[in-house]
Amino acid sequence: MKKFLKIFSLALFVxxxxxxxxxxxxxxxxxxxxxxxxxxxxxxEEPRERILKRLTKKKKEDQVESYKxxxxxxxxxxxxxxEKYWPYKANGIEYKSYKEVLALKKADNKDYAVVYCxxxxxxxxxxxxxxxxGLNWSWDMKDDSEDRxxxxxxxxxxxxxxxxxxxxxxxxxxxxxxxPSKASIVFGVSTCQYYFxxxxxxxxxxxxxxAQKMQEEQIKENAPKLKDMTLLIRQDWLNKDLPEASIKxxxxxxxxxxxxxxxxxxxxxxxxxxxxxxxxxxVISTSKTNSIxxxxxxxxxxxxxxxxxxxxxxxxMMAAGNFGGKAGKxxxxxxNLEKFTEQVNGKK
Numbered sequence: 333m334k335k336f337l338k339i340f341s342l343a344l345f346v347x348x349x350x351x352x353x354x355x356x357x358x359x360x361x362x363x364x365x366x367x368x369x370x371x372x373x374x375x376x377e378e379p380r381e382r383i384l385k386r387l388t389k390k391k392k393e394d395q396v397e398s399y400k401x402x403x404x405x406x407x408x409x410x411x412x413x414x415e416k417y418w419p420y421k422a423n424g425i426e427y428k429s430y431k432e433v434l435a436l437k438k439a440d441n442k443d444y445a446v447v448y449c450x451x452x453x454x455x456x457x458x459x460x461x462x463x464x465x466g467l468n469w470s471w472d473m474k475d476d477s478e479d480r481x482x483x484x485x486x487x488x489x490x491x492x493x494x495x496x497x498x499x500x501x502x503x504x505x506x507x508x509x510x511x512p513s514k515a516s517i518v519f520g521v522s523t524c525q526y527y528f529x530x531x532x533x534x535x536x537x538x539x540x541x542x543a544q545k546m547q548e549e550q551i552k553e554n555a556p557k558l559k560d561m562t563l564l565i566r567q568d569w570l571n572k573d574l575p576e577a578s579i580k581x582x583x584x585x586x587x588x589x590x591x592x593x594x595x596x597x598x599x600x601x602x603x604x605x606x607x608x609x610x611x612x613x614x615v616i617s618t619s620k621t622n623s624i625x626x627x628x629x630x631x632x633x634x635x636x637x638x639x640x641x642x643x644x645x646x647x648x649m650m651a652a653g654n655f656g657g658k659a660g661k662x663x664x665x666x667x668n669l670e671k672f673t674e675q676v677n678g679k680k
Contacts, residue, residue, distance in 0.1 A: 382465065508612055550638045562605060570664050602635075
């Protein structure tokens with residue numbers, strides 16, 4: 333019973349980005365303020381030995397150049413989004429490899445904050461971040477059968493001070509995409525700022541802020557606005573049992589099924605009267621099990637404001653928390669759309 337209640341409380345606690353420190357650690361105020369004041373290093377991604385070995389093992393050597401191209405595109409995305417959205421850039425931004433950052437840390441450098449993305453598997457979550465592993469990548473992200481191991485991964489954005497590189501981060505958040513899109517990076521940066529502000533308000537300034545109540549108030553205020561907005565739904569996230577033609581039955585307001593690139597354009601461009609769905613994976617780790625739960629959010633493309641939120645059924649979260657496994661889906665279901673519609677109409 334005690335374990336049941338513990339998992340129940342934890343599942344409730346992680347439903348808002350403000351509370352992600354329950355999963356990934358809690359940045360101290362002095363660390364947060366250091367990140368805000370320091371020059372930032374964006375860690376560039378380079379080819380990783382484990383991916384190259386996987387390509388060789390599966391006789392996909394012809395995809396090595398595709399892998400390198402994908403990394404170059406990711407580095408360009410990081411540069412574009414960080415330079416536009418990172419709020420603490422008064423002291424500048426630099427771009428370095430993992431090995432270059434590690435060398436600065438070993439030289440006892442304390443002049444920088446660092447931001448980077450790293451992929452993990454739920455089974456290895458207790459081991460912490462292995463920065464040298466970098467990002468996971470698949471030559472065919474839509475192929476469930478040939479590269480199923482790719483689909484089980486999740487990717488985290490990590491923010492830290494350089495002296496703690498490869499240690500517990502100041503802040504980290506799961507991202508919607510295993511191989512990050514522009515919308516993923518925008519989400520990571522915006523929630524980092526949100527979290528820093530929240531921590532300073534509550535731990536430094538002594539404000540009494542209930543994160544769960546704040547979320548409920550945001551949804552109550554913002555969800556009805558979706559009646560007058562276009563909801564972007566990524567085509568590759570649609571469940572195979574949810575035909576595009578049936579979406580209107582479950583979500584009666586204006587929507588558009590788009591590619592990842594179209595969503596990126598709307599989010600980075602802060603498109604007016606536009607919202608979008610994100611699906612975030614959260615890992616709940618105990619001494620005996622690791623479970624992954626998928627939470628569905630709607631955000632405003634213009635302001636990054638939270639507009640609606642759907643979590644898995646509590647029974648499913650309990651079962652996953654106690655016995656391992658998954659709760660919720662990594663795809664958009666008709667039931668999620670129906671719950672979003674209820675929130676638009678003022679229902680919980």
